[in-house]
Amino acid sequence: MESEGKIVFTEEQEALVVKSWSVMKKNSAELGLKLFIKIFEIAPTTKKMFSFLRDSPIPAEQNPKLKPHAMSVFVMCCESAVQLRKTGKVTVRETTLKRLGASHSKYGVVDEHFEVAKYALLETIKEAVPEMWSPEMKVAWGQAYDHLVAAIKAEMNLSN
């Protein structure tokens, strides 16, 4: 939700993402890998979008380059969510939205890819914090993810 261009993310939603991120943070490497394995289970074709997977004989989940990449994506999604209310905008640390826009454009990422990744992210978080999981937490993480994707798509449009 946005109001006059500023992202509206309620205190309750912030508390839900902060609480669950504090538990998941220490397992980011493992959870990032689970996220990508779920994405590739749902849509195996998406492996072709990753140069280090494309012609590799090694199964994706054992590919040494996947784990660090998966962890950075997972951490980016979570950190962007926990800062959403404080900053009122999407912030990414290790890279820039501009670079994300360019790379997603380059690899032909479309709505369905972002949606499959969202479904996989919510499933990964649900399995990581089952005792905390609730419909409200699903909405909070889902909305935070949607804001991140909207910011990336804005840059994709600029770079096209």
Next chain:
Amino acid sequence: MESEGKIVFTEEQEALVVKSWSVMKKNSAELGLKLFIKIFEIAPTTKKMFSFLRDSPIPAEQNPKLKPHAMSVFVMCCESAVQLRKTGKVTVRETTLKRLGASHSKYGVVDEHFEVAKYALLETIKEAVPEMWSPEMKVAWGQAYDHLVAAIKAEMNLSN
């Protein structure tokens, strides 16, 4: 798996799909709807591919045209699977592979769409027959589905 163009589907695999289909058959309408709700949960964008959903104000799961369509797709997938070994090929009843190829081409269906539908189908069957579900049943239904999609894609290529 294929051998000299004839589909290889083992007796065990046939038994698994026949056994589970005999239980699911009577709930085809409900299970078909669950299949499509799962597809739309994973990739909401795919709703746009259905003319009766595209500009409809009614939520997809309440759209009166979705249930019959979803049932026919679910029945087609299951019937094609249970006949696979006997006929050694993909057979579809209510329509023709040619028509399926043309419609899937027309609506711009790509690999990811077929894969999301496969994931949703396997999840739907897993939830429908939890007591029978096993890794072997997942492979049997998955391979049968892959043969159906390969037959549709062959027609898509002809119609392009």
